[in-house]
Amino acid sequence: MADTVPAPLAGAAERDPRQALQALRAEIAKAVVGQDPAVTGLVVALLCRGHVLLEGVPGVAKTLLVRTLAAALRVGTKRVQFTPDLMPGDVTGSLVYDARTAEFSFQPGPVFTNLLLADEINRTPPKTQASLLEAMEERQVTVDGTPRPLPEPFLVAATQNPVEYEGTYPLPEAQLDRFLVKLILPLPTRDNEMQVLARHAAGFDPRDLGAAGVRAVAGPEDLDAARAEIAKLTVAPEILAYIVDLCRATRESPSLSLGVSPRGATALLNTARAWAWLAGRDYVTPDDVKALALPTLRHRLQLRPEAEMEGVTADSVLQAVLAHVPVPR
Ligand SMILES: Nc1ncnc2c1ncn2[C@@H]1O[C@H](COP(=O)(O)OP(=O)(O)OP(=O)(O)O)[C@@H](O)[C@H]1O
Numbered sequence: 001m002a003d004t005v006p007a008p009l010a011g012a013a014e015r016d017p018r019q020a021l022q023a024l025r026a027e028i029a030k031a032v033v034g035q036d037p038a039v040t041g042l043v044v045a046l047l048c049r050g051h052v053l054l055e056g057v058p059g060v061a062k063t064l065l066v067r068t069l070a071a072a073l074r075v076g077t078k079r080v081q082f083t084p085d086l087m088p089g090d091v092t093g094s095l096v097y098d099a100r101t102a103e104f105s106f107q108p109g110p111v112f113t114n115l116l117l118a119d120e121i122n123r124t125p126p127k128t129q130a131s132l133l134e135a136m137e138e139r140q141v142t143v144d145g146t147p148r149p150l151p152e153p154f155l156v157a158a159t160q161n162p163v164e165y166e167g168t169y170p171l172p173e174a175q176l177d178r179f180l181v182k183l184i185l186p187l188p189t190r191d192n193e194m195q196v197l198a199r200h201a202a203g204f205d206p207r208d209l210g211a212a213g214v215r216a217v218a219g220p221e222d223l224d225a226a227r228a229e230i231a232k233l234t235v236a237p238e239i240l241a242y243i244v245d246l247c248r249a250t251r252e253s254p255s256l257s258l259g260v261s262p263r264g265a266t267a268l269l270n271t272a273r274a275w276a277w278l279a280g281r282d283y284v285t286p287d288d289v290k291a292l293a294l295p296t297l298r299h300r301l302q303l304r305p306e307a308e309m310e311g312v313t314a315d316s317v318l319q320a321v322l323a324h325v326p327v328p329r
Pocket residue numbers: 031032033034035056057058059060061062063064065159160161188196206
């Protein structure tokens with residue numbers, strides 16, 4: 001994928017960042033039918049400077065969704081297919097010997113971009129996964145002792161198939177919380193699937209997003225302006241208490257060996273704030289917290305094997321917690 005950054009739109013400075021972010025959703029809908037929670041999750045992560053993990057069975061538009069987001073944003077973007085033989089240097093870059101100067105120079109890898117589509121991340125061995133996870137956490141790459149900062153904004157959208165699929169290397173549990181949100185793309189409803197087919201019958205080509213009318217409608221300046229507004233959002237003490245109580249309740253769940261950490265609690269505060277802002281409010285409601293609880297927390301807890309065998313899932317534990325913890329009024 002070319003790493004070209006289109007020029008900013010005229011008058012971008014006076015535009016309302018919320019409108020720009022909402023326009024982004026409309027652009028994505030030109031290619032992707034439905035999958036609204038995943039679209040929301042991606043936009044929220046952009047606003048929070050967080051990375052995204054998208055999970056779903058093959059063929060539910062994980063790749064198409066991220067490719068469309070990239071096309072609708074005025075940022076540099078690259079895509080890496082994580083194959084079993086991919087090496088860490090293929091992601092981060094490496095030192096290359098230049099015979100003319102008789103010196104080694106750093107050849108930046110695809111991670112040096114704004115929006116990196118890390119496709120099928122669990123098909124690559126742990127060593128290569130680790131190099132990406134490190135870059136995500138530190139927002140820099142260190143080769144030969146020299147740290148090299150990654151560009152800003154920097155967001156990784158990684159896709160994976162559910163772990164029980166053959167030939168996959170599950171991401172290390174302890175590092176999953178480097179992703180701000182984990183989005184699960186379900187199979188489409190019958191109506192949505194009919195719409196997918198209708199678009200294809202009418203000539204939609206997923207390889208040609210330009211022909212589908214997808215345009216770059218938001219850029220880094222919109223994200224900066226949005227983040228400045230989100231930072232001003234007020235959060236009532238009762239909402240902070242609600243987030244803390246939800247996270248504490250996961251630590252007491254008999255189905256879990258590990259509940260949500262305080263880092264997870266701060267993540268939920270951030271995503272709920274971004275969601276409240278997107279919804280056009282300058283304060284956070286309990287419903288904002290509820291809306292973002294599953295995508296923000298589901299990958300930050302560990303099920304006990306017994307519970308897992310009984311069919312308990314991270315989402316079912318979180319749903320039970322949401323149903324039991326008193327909601328502030
Ligand atoms: N919700 C949808 N909206 C529009 N097109 C869809 C949708 N779901 C599936 N498709 C169609 O199915 C194709 C497959 O999607 P895509 O390649 O993005 O799947 P994926 O989830 O990345 O699968 P894999 O896990 O195999 O990589 C898309 O290019 C598109 O044509």
